[in-house]
Amino acid sequence: MDVSHLLDDLNPAQRAAVSAPRGHYLVLAGAGSGKTRVLVHRIAWLTEVEQIPAHGILAVTFTNKAAGEMRQRASRLVQHGSRGMWIGTFHGIAHRLLRLHWQDARLPQSFQVIDSDDQIRLLRRQIKDLGLDDKQFPPRQAAWYINHCKDEGKRPAHLQPQNPTDNTMRDIYVAYETACQRAGLVDFAELLLRSHELLLAQPALLLHYQQRFGQLLVDEFQDTNAVQYGFLRLLAGRTGEIFAVGDDDQAIYGWRGAKVEHVQHFLHDFPSAHTLKLEQNYRSSANILAAANALIANNPGRLGKQLWTDGEAGAQIELYAAYNEIDEARYIIERVQQWIAAGGRAQDCALLYRSNAQSRNFEDALIQVSLPYRVYGGLRFFERAEIKDTLAYLRLLTNRDDDAAFERVVNTPTRGIGERTLEALRLRARQEGTTLWHGALLELTAGELPARARNALRGFVELIEKLANSTRDLELAEQIDQVLQVSGLHAHYAAESRGTLEARTDNLDELVTVASRYVPAESEENLPELVAFLAYASLEAGEGQSEAGEDCVQLMSLHAAKGLEFPLVCLVGIEEGLFPSQRSLDESGRLEEERRLAYVGITRARELLIVSYAETRRLHGMDLSGRPSRFLAEIPPDVIREVRPRVNTSRPQAFTSQRGARAQIDDAPHGLRAGTRVRHMNFGEGVVVDVEGSGAHARVQVKFPEAGAKWLVLAYARLEVVRPAG
DNA sequence: GACAGTCCTGTTTTT
DNA sequence: CAGGACTGTC
Numbered sequence: 001m002d003v004s005h006l007l008d009d010l011n012p013a014q015r016a017a018v019s020a021p022r023g024h025y026l027v028l029a030g031a032g033s034g035k036t037r038v039l040v041h042r043i044a045w046l047t048e049v050e051q052i053p054a055h056g057i058l059a060v061t062f063t064n065k066a067a068g069e070m071r072q073r074a075s076r077l078v079q080h081g082s083r084g085m086w087i088g089t090f091h092g093i094a095h096r097l098l099r100l101h102w103q104d105a106r107l108p109q110s111f112q113v114i115d116s117d118d119q120i121r122l123l124r125r126q127i128k129d130l131g132l133d134d135k136q137f138p139p140r141q142a143a144w145y146i147n148h149c150k151d152e153g154k155r156p157a158h159l160q161p162q163n164p165t166d167n168t169m170r171d172i173y174v175a176y177e178t179a180c181q182r183a184g185l186v187d188f189a190e191l192l193l194r195s196h197e198l199l200l201a202q203p204a205l206l207l208h209y210q211q212r213f214g215q216l217l218v219d220e221f222q223d224t225n226a227v228q229y230g231f232l233r234l235l236a237g238r239t240g241e242i243f244a245v246g247d248d249d250q251a252i253y254g255w256r257g258a259k260v261e262h263v264q265h266f267l268h269d270f271p272s273a274h275t276l277k278l279e280q281n282y283r284s285s286a287n288i289l290a291a292a293n294a295l296i297a298n299n300p301g302r303l304g305k306q307l308w309t310d311g312e313a314g315a316q317i318e319l320y321a322a323y324n325e326i327d328e329a330r331y332i333i334e335r336v337q338q339w340i341a342a343g344g345r346a347q348d349c350a351l352l353y354r355s356n357a358q359s360r361n362f363e364d365a366l367i368q369v370s371l372p373y374r375v376y377g378g379l380r381f382f383e384r385a386e387i388k389d390t391l392a393y394l395r396l397l398t399n400r401d402d403d404a405a406f407e408r409v410v411n412t413p414t415r416g417i418g419e420r421t422l423e424a425l426r427l428r429a430r431q432e433g434t435t436l437w438h439g440a441l442l443e444l445t446a447g448e449l450p451a452r453a454r455n456a457l458r459g460f461v462e463l464i465e466k467l468a469n470s471t472r473d474l475e476l477a478e479q480i481d482q483v484l485q486v487s488g489l490h491a492h493y494a495a496e497s498r499g500t501l502e503a504r505t506d507n508l509d510e511l512v513t514v515a516s517r518y519v520p521a522e523s524e525e526n527l528p529e530l531v532a533f534l535a536y537a538s539l540e541a542g543e544g545q546s547e548a549g550e551d552c553v554q555l556m557s558l559h560a561a562k563g564l565e566f567p568l569v570c571l572v573g574i575e576e577g578l579f580p581s582q583r584s585l586d587e588s589g590r591l592e593e594e595r596r597l598a599y600v601g602i603t604r605a606r607e608l609l610i611v612s613y614a615e616t617r618r619l620h621g622m623d624l625s626g627r628p629s630r631f632l633a634e635i636p637p638d639v640i641r642e643v644r645p646r647v648n649t650s651r652p653q654a655f656t657s658q659r660g661a662r663a664q665i666d667d668a669p670h671g672l673r674a675g676t677r678v679r680h681m682n683f684g685e686g687v688v689v690d691v692e693g694s695g696a697h698a699r700v701q702v703k704f705p706e707a708g709a710k711w712l713v714l715a716y717a718r719l720e721v722v723r724p725a726g
Numbered sequence: 727g728a729c730a731g732t733c734c735t736g737t738t739t740t741t
Numbered sequence: 742c743a744g745g746a747c748t749g750t751c
Contacts, residue, residue, distance in 0.1 A: 063741080356738080560738090729751090735743100735744095
């Protein structure tokens, strides 16, 4: 058999992984080492050489994008095509299972997937209904708590509240669960947990899938949470073989339940598993790689992997110490312009930041020089209010019990159903243990609503029924159009956006277009089209703006950049407190994750990496002076080049000082910085550990041997310098 | 029910 | 500072 097309252009390590004999494998694949390639080639190898039928293969990823890419590449590479394989995200696959076995999963056939926004709204409702103060129990926090529990595989019954707060949280969890179950709603974490429980509770079903999927392939294995790992393990059973690809150095989702430890668990749970490493990097210049390697070496407990390249050293990393965030943006954009002037393309430049809020200054600067750009990670198409309103109508058409949808549109556009009518409805529904829709029907037949409210409510109920009837046999796009017209939503948004730049009606039109082009995925071919479309909308919220193929500078968070690469990467805002973020400094273990995030950022760059920080940054309306990130000091000096020489200081000192440059632009008032020894009349002698703000707001944190660390406002504290720092 | 004024709070994000 | 949530008035 000729398998050369599967192995030809692979390096020895990649080849070894792709053509390994059947069994369990853990492939530790460094950044830029061709891991997706190996995964796809492995799929092809399994089908062509090991004669595994397509339907025996299950491949999971974390993002729709990755899944789409894998699907596409697999269908091209595999001779007999990829039809029959299950390739998708964990959530997508879980959804598929639940759709196929909705009865066994104790779900209504028309169950709907809700996104985090719906989840929070629903929770707000539950918290109110429990008579709790939503200041004390913010819906966001409750959502976080519940998702966290579900990620760990915990139902309320598994929890042992230690204190009143935990107890209340559990109550909220219970109430939320009941509400979801009644309304036929499933949130993202629930998809995973529910399908895991489904397999656990139905041995016959489990056996069926275990026998079917003899080969399980997992991408980004380091990002699996407990339920996902449990799911994999369960599905593998005694016979299934797992091919897991991951990189412990790129584990950046610990904060949402992912556990790198699963890599170790895997080796423990599958003792026959072999570990393979892909360490040759094809992406970055040697200098960039050296920086990444040196940085990540500071993390303890790594599985051990050293990326290397036989490529050229390349340009040194540029470091720019900006005066403030405006200067930073100005400089970075200037460099981007230079790159383009030298023949580069705008789309080859990426600006990466720790938090999305940082994009603004760069956007301003880009607008000023009229460079086209694109910001990733804002509100996505299916998350827009007008789109969600429309979808809520559609949801009600498929499932009247969908309380979240009901609440959303019962009075949108306004039709005279006010808060007190709604309150009566909710009360009725709660008393009867039923849904709002049902409550409304009861209220209409037997209620004591004032005539006006009653008529308004009847109007709504009739509207939904009428729409359900009139759209039954229409094409999806026509259904949506019909809903938009008859419900008055289109007119509502047309009236609202008159005179505004915001083109909400354009989005509504776009929704109709999207629907007209919608083709259900292979896995959803058997579903009613509308149900499939709604699931698609929730699971794949769509990219931000329209897919402009334009040549744009790319702006995104570091998290969003994972898996991507760019010739020029600008890593901005590299300041203590910002990156690593303040909150990561407070919790143990988080700093390592921040470092991995930095590692991810650095390894996105192919040719040139520019890093920058601002000595002063306006944040939340206050000027803060920041110190350069500790991560900078972890990069070997010889691969980095400071672009603007600092006033009278050499580099290592420049990293801990903000005095030189600051003196030029503002008051450089107190001369205090980290390391300065000061005396306080009450606390005695101490060492400055942090400086914040300027002028009248300036504060310093001083560590005193007796009193501990204190924040002192300079204007009041009358500190005396004992010995300057450095 | 619409609108204006006030309060408050600000990571990362996919699904 | 700025966007969102909430309150109070007409």
